[in-house]
Amino acid sequence: MVLKQTTNKDNEIALYALAKGGTTSSSINDIVSARLAPKMFSASGVSDYSRQELQKKLAGKQASISFWINTFERGFDGLSTIKDVKTLFELLHLNFTQPKMDSDAVKVLLSQYKTVLANRDINPEISFSKEIIKTIHGNSPYFNELEISDLSKANENTALNFIKKSLNPSDYIFVFVGNIDIKKIKPYVETYLASITPGETWDMAIDSIIQPEVAAVKKEIYKGKEDKSLVYMSWIIREKYSQKLDAEARILREYMNIILMENIRVKLGGTYSISSDLSLLHFPYDELKLKIRFSCDPKRVDELVAAVKGDIKTVAAGNIDRNIFIKAKEACEKLLERNGQDNTYLAESYANSSVIYDSSLSRMNKWSSLYKAVTPKNLEDMVKKLLKNSNFQVVLYPEK
Numbered sequence: 001m002v003l004k005q006t007t008n009k010d011n012e013i014a015l016y017a018l019a020k021g022g023t024t025s026s027s028i029n030d031i032v033s034a035r036l037a038p039k040m041f042s043a044s045g046v047s048d049y050s051r052q053e054l055q056k057k058l059a060g061k062q063a064s065i066s067f068w069i070n071t072f073e074r075g076f077d078g079l080s081t082i083k084d085v086k087t088l089f090e091l092l093h094l095n096f097t098q099p100k101m102d103s104d105a106v107k108v109l110l111s112q113y114k115t116v117l118a119n120r121d122i123n124p125e126i127s128f129s130k131e132i133i134k135t136i137h138g139n140s141p142y143f144n145e146l147e148i149s150d151l152s153k154a155n156e157n158t159a160l161n162f163i164k165k166s167l168n169p170s171d172y173i174f175v176f177v178g179n180i181d182i183k184k185i186k187p188y189v190e191t192y193l194a195s196i197t198p199g200e201t202w203d204m205a206i207d208s209i210i211q212p213e214v215a216a217v218k219k220e221i222y223k224g225k226e227d228k229s230l231v232y233m234s235w236i237i238r239e240k241y242s243q244k245l246d247a248e249a250r251i252l253r254e255y256m257n258i259i260l261m262e263n264i265r266v267k268l269g270g271t272y273s274i275s276s277d278l279s280l281l282h283f284p285y286d287e288l289k290l291k292i293r294f295s296c297d298p299k300r301v302d303e304l305v306a307a308v309k310g311d312i313k314t315v316a317a318g319n320i321d322r323n324i325f326i327k328a329k330e331a332c333e334k335l336l337e338r339n340g341q342d343n344t345y346l347a348e349s350y351a352n353s354s355v356i357y358d359s360s361l362s363r364m365n366k367w368s369s370l371y372k373a374v375t376p377k378n379l380e381d382m383v384k385k386l387l388k389n390s391n392f393q394v395v396l397y398p399e400k
Contacts, residue, residue, distance in 0.1 A: 124224030216390030
């Protein structure tokens, strides 16, 4: 349990609870039910209350909570005012101790999914994104987008058992951030959290589905009539995580976004939008990934892909624009300052520090000094490492 007092907002308390173990810890036969389980749970209410009855019960109160499960983690998000923090704890307690599935609500939910999924493949951009995921993750059911044919595999009892398995409180760290009175909140912690009976610890069996090294791939997809192409490029390498490298990656991401926007969009007039994302993962595996995505005239794909690669190679050669480098560092500092005023962001960050990075909470205080220490040479070295691996590329063209 972490309680962090802030003065960001006078009347707000944010909750973020986090544990390792997500949908990849289900069996391959149960993966559809596992992936739909949080939505089924949310639609069903808790204890004796349907979702609608619970909403009526909460009328006039400012407290909310939601449970989520992603590929490798699970947790709760919550918000309340100071006056209604007891209600927030009551909701948390009910979610842990009295989850349920409402068959009628689940049927409505699956019907809504059926309608949405039936129309998704009409959109070429959806097909494009699905192909990227399939290629990167080796067409694994644990990662692929849900298809309409998957819905028949969803089982509410399987989903409920998966939810119950995921609700062992001793797997979680609970973080509350905001205008907290420690003396007043302590009895709620004792009554509504400490009283929950521990369950079986989650089995983190993920070794067999960890993403493989992505070899050189170049795919072309022909879908849709619009005279527009979408381009996705990435470089992925194994790289041991450190907070220092993470700071360098964040500044490099800002630098690449500025460079690509100026060169590809403004100078070449090649696209309305282009974005890059650079991430350094620690869990479930150490990985450094650069992703670039843009739209353009189909006739200019080869030209613009070459231009993007040229900009990346320029950084690897050490030709880094000093003014843009300073702008990138300033952008990271401003974002750090803005995030420090957001209770929800802080709650999530403290939870990540403990669960994902297995680090002390003082990790949060190091970002500013780490940003200041980043040099152009650090960016050069990082890009050189990325370019040692092959480029992964998927391009969407209109149908011939």
